Amino acid sequence: MGKHYYSLNEYYKQKYNKKIYKLAISGGMTCPNRDGTLGDKGCIFCSKGGSGEFAASASLSIIEQLEQAKNRVKSKTKDNAYIAYFQPFTNTYAEINYLNKIYYEAIEPDFIVGLSIATRPDCLEEDIITLLSEINKIKPVSVELGLQTIHKSTSEYIRRGYSLNIYDEAVKKLRSVGIDIVTHVIIGLPFETEEMMLETVKYVGERTDGIKLQLLHILKDTDLAKEYASGKFETLTLEKYADIICKSIELLPENVVVHRITGDGDKRSLIAPLWSADKKRVLNYINKELDRRNIVQGKKKKTPK
């Protein structure tokens, strides 16, 4: 493990012995929370692009998207090893034949060493698990689940559309076929206390292989932006966010890979908190705090009696 936490870079280095980049692509799917099946407004924070603004255009073929995304980052690496990442919307929300086609297309190129799929835990039927398990035998598959919080009141407020036991079941199913699980958690959700946020991190840490800790972003043209404008809640300060991240890292078991410690949203649509637009500064600040507090993942100091 690195100095403070088990980072994604370190995990990739151990697993592939290479520098790996993820290529964000789109399978052109929607989401049951948007197409009227569960709701038509989406999660309260979700942008028009289905939380995947950096993915290539779905009008291109999978291989064209991969080539285009690769061209953007290839000058940064000589290793020529990438993970195909189906990012926007719900990437298991389609007919099994279509999923079969696009997943196999995505793992076809030699430069692709693994497949990553962002989805909802309520969109993982048995046939999809079987398909993912088959692909996992060819190239490693990981599934990213957008849980955000374990708390019922918040999950209802954000209109997530499924309950915690659905996440638990999805984890069980994925684990039973050896697929890596990455869970997305949002820090700073409206009306959550620090204690609630840390409860989510602890709960997820006991179940997941990897975690993405993301700061709540208020983005333009979302219902959350309207709620924020009406003054119902405030966003976190950088100091408070860093404090919660430090405490989260202490709480996480040492074998859980920390994929992210902040968000990476589209700056053009960011309303708040504006400090988060300077990602370098945020990461520096958090790293300094981790140093200052001498924090090591999984080594929560006992409170003296």
Ligand code: SF4
């Ligand atoms: S499940 Fe994902 S894509 Fe669907 S509305 Fe929520 S955040 Fe957006």
